[in-house]
Amino acid sequence: MSDGLGHETAPGHIQPGLSRRDLLKLGAAAGLCAAGYPASVWSAATDTKDQIIISRPEEFQKMDAYDNFNLVNYSLFLHVFDFLVEMDQNGKIVPSLAESWEASRDGLSWTFKLKRGVKFHTGDAFTSKSVKFSLERLKDKKLARSGWWSELDRVDTPDDYTAVVRTTAPVGPMLSNLMTPTVMYSEKQAERDGPTFFDKPIGTGPFKFVEWRKNDRFVMDVNPDYWKPGVPKLKRVVYRPIMEDFTRVAGLRSGELDVADTIPPDQVATLQRDEKLAVLRTMAWDQLYLGLKCDQPPFDKVEGRQAANYAIDRKILVEKIMEGGRPAAAIVPQGVLGYHDGLKPYPFDPDKAKSLLATIGFKTGTRLRMIAPEGWYPKIKEITETIVSQLKGVGIDCNLTIMEGAAFTQARAAGNYNIYVTGGASWDADQLAYQRIRNDVFKSGYRNDKVFSLLHEGRTTVDQNKRAELYRAAQEILYQEGPMVWLYQMEHIYGLKKNVKGFIGYPFKVFDLRKTEKA
Template structure:
């Protein structure tokens, strides 16, 4: 081979090799299409939406599955989803849904009324052969338990014909329509469930805009475009990668370098940096959330005494927490739900930061010399709490001044959920992001005695008040918004006096993203991370 010829071949090989590197290294190269990488603070627990309550799981499942009805892009009002229309009886005990025709599950099987019935019977009936893979916690939270339970509100779900499904309730339920729009009640493929009911959590099959591709635990979940999605022209993205990056600062560095396209869990202090960077944009979500400290009233500790719980409420400096942890991007929480939700009781007065009152109450309760208490703090950032350890340290410092010696304990997010759901904590920092814009979703789910069921308790205070339960059930069964408002206002007064929590803050979570990311709808009050309309336009 002569020198000239070998040189030409060598240059050609270098060109080919360089082209391969460019194609492999670029996220939006033509061979890969439009790929969006979303950086987040923790991994998903399960991809079966009926089995989870955590936002990191539902963030992904929202894009694989659809629900019968959905929330509007701008608010929490309900609009059609897999059901194109519906009507209800005068007493609101019978709801009839007319389903979209021609919709397919991602495994090619038909979506129809029988599929809806199959899913609801799987969730509600513990004797159902496909009631496997977990405890279906959200179903119990929102519908008063399960089939056979005294408070269970759904009497029957039946297929009237192929495209019509009917729900019969034992009692009317005010938030029923808003409830079934929630992502845990998305409809999964009966074919996939029958094949492996427990495997749905690792190999999800819905009707949504993206299909599941792969999951690398504690690293990435990859979804690809559902080319047969029933909403024509969507999704705009070809691939979505959810990347777990527990450290907020490292995640922000990845955003600045272009390694990721979107990040949640932004350190509040970094918001100014985003605003100063022309290549980045910042969205501040409406704060339909609450961060709180829950006292476990089932544990044999001093917090079983109401005076002790009230004392500890007086000894939390919420403004200090907002300043040192949230950089001002939060407001003090008075009640267990934010004032952006109807039914908020504006007349409830918060416990002021008053260490002398706290000491006085501890003395009256017989704990003048204080006591020891173990406090769980999440190690992973959450939208309502960007740094749980720092929040715990502020509280630890304040409580030390009244003689309460706090030991802070942290676990990874999945272990944290497991241990608090089983009631293994003495006290725990936690939070909630609203699911449907109804007061029931905060007060009943988080504080009613019905939801102290383990191993997935929604009420991790294990607070059991008969008077509160009476108000909340009456409010649930009413379809009169004025009546429901009065009942919820009364409920908040009961909760404030009993003090099962220290409501801490309502956060304003920041989402930062590259300027070329379009149609994100990041400000939705329900943390709307559905990516069906999102696009990359460079």
């Protein structure tokens, strides 16, 4: 599809007593029902032109857009809300609710001129007071995304259609942060609803929220009064979180799904042979990696961290298991500001890894805890089992636990691991490097004052070329110190019906149905 850029939790519950092989034998539609999805789950309207059913292996988690890092939340909120700015298909930041903006010379204020005539789904007007209410919420340090806004001071509202964002230091990723998703809330609705405000998201977007059934569906209907002409094309969008790859693929092949996200690479050829289906695959701004607990042996020593890097054969992961992607070397993926093309992936050298472990007296047989999220990434079981085997080959024994996404998120945030396996999708180096290294949101225990200083300078520098230099310098140190084992940059694969037109999958793993229609 010419208009797709292409491109991470929720379980598809399998009925006890039925094996994967049993389900496959039942056939696509029967398999779906046997897997615990009754016929009513798959709306009969999928053969009409006014509805899309889309699925990926990720559950919508929270109604508050500012209190999670979940990419399916971003995707769905993109349809219910608008942001001040957004990114187009070429990776360029473009106007949305803000028609224009200007940074002050000292970088301490950003003035946004706002779109007039925009209304929330309740009929309330979107004004600068909405911007003030929304952004100043991010000063609450209990919110997950507040770390991206630590320099925020206040928002001034000189008139209804001018908002001035003032900060305590320059913010280099200001525009990137406004897409995180930094949705715009209705201050009037918040006052009316009080503590129930987040029970039902109300935005200015092209779709209105209808319902959320946890682990089952998220439904949106068209906003007929949307301010952008000709958008949306659809009347309804239904999002279905389905963890099982084979169930998701079966739903697409049987026609019950219009779009299936995160297609396993070994299913691509099958889908391509189906004349009713198309495959969209693109290199994502997302890399799978191992996060190491750097305040516990053996990763409290740089030799132990380097040993883990030398122990992994990335070529096997990319070529034999994933059948796509590229080996990774550093925290910023190719395509994102700050990418360092001079750093090459650690070579596979198990003898070097063993030697490094010997120098720090690491005892073979010490068992470490490795955790990974179920279903977030294709082939995660095969990938993690291969990694466990490769680490064992150099003397690092791991107990692997693949857990439901919410449990994984909690364990990772609490630092309850020796190694965690996850991805890192971003559109600005600050979002990964600052949060996961300097702010240490996943409790790795890694510290390096020089790295921290470079990352802070990158965050507080408005000159984007200078920022790129700073992030490259930080990555050179991180490469040697090895607090993370970068595995590979992921290819993201969608399967979709050929009559689905105008679908966009952004490289940062967010899907966009605002201009999608069915021919």
